[in-house]
Amino acid sequence: MMTTILFPSGPVFAEQSALRLSLNTVLHQQGTIDGAWWPRTRDAGTELPALISAVDQRLGRAVLRVGLHVDAWDHIPRRIQAPGRQVRVAWFRSADPHLITLSFAGTSPVSLLVIPPRTAAGPAIAALTRAVADTFGVRPADLLRAAAPEESSPAQDGSASWENEGGRVTEPAPERPATRLRPVTH
Known part of the structure; x- marks a missing residue:
């Protein structure tokens, strides 16, 4: 099976074991993301070394630190070994779970x-x-929802995104069973 790896120069086809990553040709634009990564598992200790290596090579500079959402990943190490250095891994609950x-x-x-x-x-x-x-101005959850609208979360009103931004989603109040009114007698 072939996997598409997207780089700014266009699609490159590689074997299934290749990293699935896309990077924008112009990085660091305020209000945008710089690319996307499709890891094979939620195991950060397994997935991050290949990502760090690919980004180092693609950008020609060394990743020094990785920040991610703690609940979006399993097995999050404190450091990842990279050529000539250790990359620190920080995890947060306040970060967007769809971003690294x-x-x-x-x-x-x-x-x-x-x-x-x-x-x-x-x-x-x-x-x-x-x-x-x-x-520009597109939230990560909206990018994912646009790519797979049939798989989007049930909260189409944006409340789930609002929760990730510090708000609170409340469950709808359960319906009460109908009760019969009894006549009052004195």
Whole structure:
């Protein structure tokens, strides 16, 4: 099976073991994401070394720190071994669970949309493609929803996104069973 890897120069076809990553040709645009990554598992310790290596090579600079949402990943190590250095891994509950941030020395961090590992190939490739298009002001959850509208969360009103931004989603009040009114006698 062939996997599409999207780079700014266009699609490159590789074996299934290749990293699934797209990076924008112009990085660090305020209000946008810089690309997307489609990991194979939720195991950060397994997935991050290949991502760090690919980004190092593609951008020609060394990733020094990775930031991610703690609930979106399993097995999050404190550090990842990379050539000539250890990359620190920080995890947060306040970060967007659909993003991963890569930090470098002397430049702005790179933000990547994380496509859930179990996403079907068609929607995942669509999200990889959309992530390097004009994404100004588009929330990561909206990019994922646009790539796979049939798989989107039941909260179509945006309340789930609002919760990720610090709000609170409340469950609808359960319906009460109908009660019969009894006549009052004195």
